[in-house]
Amino acid sequence: MSAFKDNLLAGKTAFVAGGTSGINLGIAKRYAELGAKVAVAGRNPEKAAAAAASIGPDALGLSCDVRDYGQIRAALEEATGKLGKLDIVVSGAAGNFVAPALGMSANGFRTVVDIDLNGTFNVFRACYDLLNIPGASLIAITAGQAVNPAMMQAHVCAAKAGINQLIRVLAMEWGPAGVRVNGISPGPIRGTEGMARLSPTPEADAALNARIPLRRMGEVEEVAESAVFLVSESAKYVTGTILDCDGGSQLGDARDRTGAQGLQAG
Numbered sequence: 210m211s212a213f214k215d216n217l218l219a220g221k222t223a224f225v226a227g228g229t230s231g232i233n234l235g236i237a238k239r240y241a242e243l244g245a246k247v248a249v250a251g252r253n254p255e256k257a258a259a260a261a262a263s264i265g266p267d268a269l270g271l272s273c274d275v276r277d278y279g280q281i282r283a284a285l286e287e288a289t290g291k292l293g294k295l296d297i298v299v300s301g302a303a304g305n306f307v308a309p310a311l312g313m314s315a316n317g318f319r320t321v322v323d324i325d326l327n328g329t330f331n332v333f334r335a336c337y338d339l340l341n342i343p344g345a346s347l348i349a350i351t352a353g354q355a356v357n358p359a360m361m362q363a364h365v366c367a368a369k370a371g372i373n374q375l376i377r378v379l380a381m382e383w384g385p386a387g388v389r390v391n392g393i394s395p396g397p398i399r400g401t402e403g404m405a406r407l408s409p410t411p412e413a414d415a416a417l418n419a420r421i422p423l424r425r426m427g428e429v430e431e432v433a434e435s436a437v438f439l440v441s442e443s444a445k446y447v448t449g450t451i452l453d454c455d456g457g458s459q460l461g462d463a464r465d466r467t468g469a470q471g472l473q474a475g
């Protein structure tokens with residue numbers, strides 16, 4: 210069930226970096242359903258082709274590594290060459306593994322910061338002169354680790370915190386030209402690679418659900434709805450914001466403690 214009207218994005222062109230699986234692919238699919246021309250990009254060319262085919266016959270699947278400025282620039286140029294200048298760019302490529310700081314090498318830390326943070330800078334810096342300006346809308350996909358420190362996530366916490374500030378700075382620098390820059394911070398989203406890494410068992414899922422105010426993980430489609438809102442006319446005065454689509458997860462641990470000693474009502 211969606212509040213958005215059919216063909217909302219007709220005439221728009223979108224590029225989704227990291228859009229070949231999971232949440233970002235869900236966003237790309239929703240943009241295409243609403244009439245946008247869409248390109249998705251990831252490292253693996255077969256996966257990119259399959260993702261594009263799953264979106265529709267006109268979608269473009271491109272292969273590039275966002276850590277390499279030349280590669281992402283070439284992918285963006287190919288997309289605009291085939292689909293036209295861009296109205297929407299989503300930067301969502303990310304890497305994650307669960308390890309304590311003492312269990313990760315300098316290269317392990319750098320790898321995640323490079324994909325998430327440097328990758329987002331690369332995507333946004335490289336797309337700027339390929340945008341339809343004024344009116345273009347950029348979204349970076351961040352995470353709750355940007356705000357709340359999490360054990361075994363030093364690399365992701367650092368990278369996503371950097372992304373949050375990058376969103377705000379670019380919103381200030383590019384706002385005068387009519388380019389909006391926002392973020393989405395998804396909570397735990399069911400059936401994704403991210404959650405397979407962070408919550409690998411049904412028991413872990415149940416414990417997680419009990420801590421979320423809305424008492425469940427989110428769906429890819431729910432994040433996609435937020436991504437439609439931010440690029441729509443309804444959000445034309447919204448820039449530099451980070452929309453938490455997370456069932457209230459970032460508010461803190463919402464376990465019901467009424468049975469716990471010392472915390473009973475009265």
Ligand code: NAP
Pocket residue numbers: 226227228229230231232233250251252253254256273274275276301302303304324350351352353394395396397398399401402403404
């Ligand atoms: P996913 O399915 O693993 O998606 C990651 C995407 O990025 C894939 O398309 C992957 O394709 C691409 N990618 C990875 N490294 C890349 C690189 N160096 N260059 C270009 N593309 C690259 O992940 P997900 O779980 O859906 O997460 C998507 C986004 O949501 C991430 O930004 C993540 O931090 C954020 N998020 C997820 C959750 C969650 O519950 N899953 C929660 C909060 C935030 P290739 O492997 O082919 O490159």
Ligand code: COA
Pocket residue numbers: 303304305306307308312313314315316317318320321402403406
């Ligand atoms: N624990 C500790 N270190 C780890 C690790 C783990 N579980 N997994 C990888 N690393 C380290 C590697 O050992 C390596 O460091 P080293 O050279 O000092 O040994 C470094 O990270 C880079 O690993 P590599 O496999 O060469 O990187 P890559 O660029 O091929 O892949 C990853 C990047 C590691 C982030 C990989 O998990 C990935 O591609 N992820 C994308 C999908 C994803 O994470 N989705 C969820 C998004 S929330």
